[in-house]
Amino acid sequence: MKRKYRQNSFANIDMTAKTVIFTGGTDGMGKEAVKKLIRMGATIMLLGRNKSKTKDVVAELNTIAKQEKAHYVYCDLASLDTVRAAAQYILEKCATIDYLINCAGANIGSRQVTKEGFEMNWTINHLGPFLLTNLLLDRIKKTPNAKIINLTSATTGWVKMRLDDLQLTKKWSLLQSYAQAKLAMIMCTRKLAKELKGTGITINALNPGFIKSNLLREGKGLDRIIGVPYMFLCAERTENGGDRILRLALSDEFENVSGKFIYEDHIKNPNPEALDNELIERIWNISREHIGIIN
Ligand SMILES: NC(=O)c1ccc[n+]([C@@H]2O[C@H](COP(=O)([O-])OP(=O)(O)OC[C@H]3O[C@@H](n4cnc5c(N)ncnc54)[C@H](OP(=O)(O)O)[C@@H]3O)[C@@H](O)[C@H]2O)c1
DSSP states (O other): OOOOOOOOOOTTOOOTTOEEEEESOSSHHHHHHHHHHHHTTOEEEEEESOHHHHHHHHHHHHHHHTSSOEEEEEOOTTOHHHHHHHHHHHHHHOSOOSEEEEOOOOOOSSOOBOTTSOBHHHIIIIIHHHHHHHHHHHHHHTSTTOEEEEEOOGGGGGOOOOGGGTTOSSSOOHHHHHHHHHHHHHHHHHHHHHHTTTTTOEEEEEEOOSBOSSGGGGOOHHHHHHHHHHHHHHSBOHHHHHHHHHHHHHOGGGTTOOSOEEETTEEEOOOGGGGOHHHHHHHHHHHHHHTTOOO
């Protein structure tokens, strides 16, 4: 199944004065996006959990840039302490933050719990990026027209929030754990967009499409046995995903768009639960408690 793909024309944009904070730029579509951003002249703070892999990508980016425009920041989204340390480092190094791109995500194939006691897919796909965004928010607010992009998923349309057991202690599945984390991300994107109204800062949630990547490598059993070849055969080119991130970040079309769910190339209504303000408020408050912000 080949999807229609929109060519992008942002290659000539000058990003030399822009600072981009990017998670998930060490592999998959994120890596495609950061390689193009560095060619446009951007300064990139590349957050990664794997020291040698992230440093290799930073070196590759700096070779393209022919100068030190990419910088390594250690951050494992499964560990909220490392997110706090990464944010502190970024605040020391970056006077402005023009773009925060929360691209990192994972499909952990069995129920695991983080050191802080939260389900792993919930943490990597929602709490980690939510904490990072909160910690960088004041600096982002000081940067005119800054943009935040959160990578979510089409799977958010296939689940309901399991409010009675958000940590899925009774009945866990990969789909439920991954998709409800990404759904929480859409809800918090919408809530934050309301708070940022009038500031010139935009925040949106992007489903990049079904894209060839390494996302399923931490899957288990049938999810992996069926999922990996299916992705190999049916998904779009990795570059298309990277381009969708860049299009949302850079094209005039999305200049003043905020609080939206962008499905590949278009604004689309998300799961109706992500339009339910009462539910959004509950998920927002729970998420804030989980990251240690008491309401
Ligand atoms: N591919 C798709 O069809 C698809 C569809 C919908 C949404 N998405 C979303 O798109 C985003 C990009 O994924 P992708 O498909 O390009 O997958 P990918 O190739 O697996 O890349 C995922 C990136 O996230 C990083 N990451 C994973 N766990 C992390 C952690 N604990 N701490 C810090 N970084 C971590 C990875 O780092 P390492 O290099 O260290 O592994 C890698 O850079 C994800 O948010 C994913 O959920 C993908």
